[in-house]
Amino acid sequence: MKLNERSVAHYATCDSPADHAGFLRKRVERHHHHAHHHHATSYQRRWFVLKGNLLFYFEERESREPVGLVVLEGCTVELCEAAEEFAFAIRFDDAGARAYVLVADGQAAMEAWVKALSRASFDYMRLVVRELEKQLEEACKSLAACRKSPRRSSSSGRKRHLSNPALLPLQEKPTVLENGYSTWGTGGGVPAGAACTDRDGGHAKPPPLPPRRRLAAGSAAGSPAPSLSPAMPESPVSPETACFSKLHSWYGQEIAALRREWQERQKRGDP
Amino acid sequence: AVLKKRLVKLVVNFLFYFRTDEAEPIGALLLEHCRITKEEENVFSISFVEEPERKYCFECDSEEQCQEWIEALKRASYEFMRRSLIFYRNEIQKMTGKDPLEQYGISEEARFQLGTHKQ
Numbered sequence A: 001m002k003l004n005e006r007s008v009a010h011y012a013t014c015d016s017p018a019d020h021a022g023f024l025r026k027r028v029e030r031h032h033h034h035a036h037h038h039h040a041t042s043y044q045r046r047w048f049v050l051k052g053n054l055l056f057y058f059e060e061r062e063s064r065e066p067v068g069l070v071v072l073e074g075c076t077v078e079l080c081e082a083a084e085e086f087a088f089a090i091r092f093d094d095a096g097a098r099a100y101v102l103v104a105d106g107q108a109a110m111e112a113w114v115k116a117l118s119r120a121s122f123d124y125m126r127l128v129v130r131e132l133e134k135q136l137e138e139a140c141k142s143l144a145a146c147r148k149s150p151r152r153s154s155s156s157g158r159k160r161h162l163s164n165p166a167l168l169p170l171q172e173k174p175t176v177l178e179n180g181y182s183t184w185g186t187g188g189g190v191p192a193g194a195a196c197t198d199r200d201g202g203h204a205k206p207p208p209l210p211p212r213r214r215l216a217a218g219s220a221a222g223s224p225a226p227s228l229s230p231a232m233p234e235s236p237v238s239p240e241t242a243c244f245s246k247l248h249s250w251y252g253q254e255i256a257a258l259r260r261e262w263q264e265r266q267k268r269g270d271p
Numbered sequence B: 001a002v003l004k005k006r007l008v009k010l011v012v013n014f015l016f017y018f019r020t021d022e023a024e025p026i027g028a029l030l031l032e033h034c035r036i037t038k039e040e041e042n043v044f045s046i047s048f049v050e051e052p053e054r055k056y057c058f059e060c061d062s063e064e065q066c067q068e069w070i071e072a073l074k075r076a077s078y079e080f081m082r083r084s085l086i087f088y089r090n091e092i093q094k095m096t097g098k099d100p101l102e103q104y105g106i107s108e109e110a111r112f113q114l115g116t117h118k119q
Helices: A005-013 A107-118 A122-146 A154-162 A211-221 A241-268 B063-074 B078-096
Strands: A020-027 A043-051 A054-058 A068-071 A075-079 A087-092 A100-103 A176-178 B007-011 B014-018 B027-030 B034-038 B043-048 B051-059
Touching: A005 A043, A005 A054, A005 B027, A005 B043, A020 A107, A068 A241, A075 A107, A087 A107, A122 B078, B034 B063, B043 B063
Parallel strands: none
Antiparallel strands: A020 A043, A020 A100, A043 A054, A054 A068, A075 A087, A087 A100, A176 B007, B007 B014, B014 B027, B034 B043, B043 B051
């Protein structure tokens, strides 16, 4: 599977600040055909960088390119009952996807990573943004209602934030937007709401959130606090996340192949 | 340049593309630090900050569909959402005097700080 790897590597290493970074030990996952040999579990120390919903890892802190990428969508982050202390795991809803078992240096580091990773998904960010967008609209309305002769009228007050050139108004778009062709071949997995483009435009009442977030949506309508509490609801199965597990496998294999080539050249004494 | 028909899916900040009869994607584009540009009729392109002359071009069936995709792709990056959040948070704070993230217990999160994340 192709990827714009140069752009990905650029994003990973550019000076835009990371949401979290540090050394972690990553459990080495054996391929299935090795399963009949009993290998001791081994770990590799890697430099991890979290930016947005992407977790990159590098061989060294100074490496110029990541050796791996984990897309943090449709996953849960949980403490791990592994033999190692301070271990946690990133597990995906997609049954075929590999899990990532990571080990931190201590209790504080482990807790900081679990917290940072739990809030890293795009969906979570979108939830918070929608909530704030609603709050801002309400604040504008009540401000306009309070003022008898406003310095700015309520309509221009609203326009001011909507016309900010750095910001386009968020509309209620579903997660998946297609060009009208039939969906994703596995059949039955995609909820109808997610498969269709939104024809109502930005002014209609927001459609109900798809089932994966119904718990959060229900509480957001009434009292917002529970929906954004640190304990994230379970992510249900999402067919789109199968794309990401393929991306993870691709990335690992490509890098492994490159390194084997490099090692062979080293052995031969090639320049 | 040859145009190939593809099924294209926007999922969070990734654009996946498939051959129309296949379930597995042929490829993906991470949509961070990218620019979406309207080209000629029905066509838009995606290019990236570190290689601006390399354009990924897409031809749509109609101008309307083209605009729809441009709008969706411009909002698709995580960094765009983060900027939106910081903007809304700041505006609400100015208008109400309160930090809207406090009630959720996430006001100290690095990812939501003003000035920490530029551009």
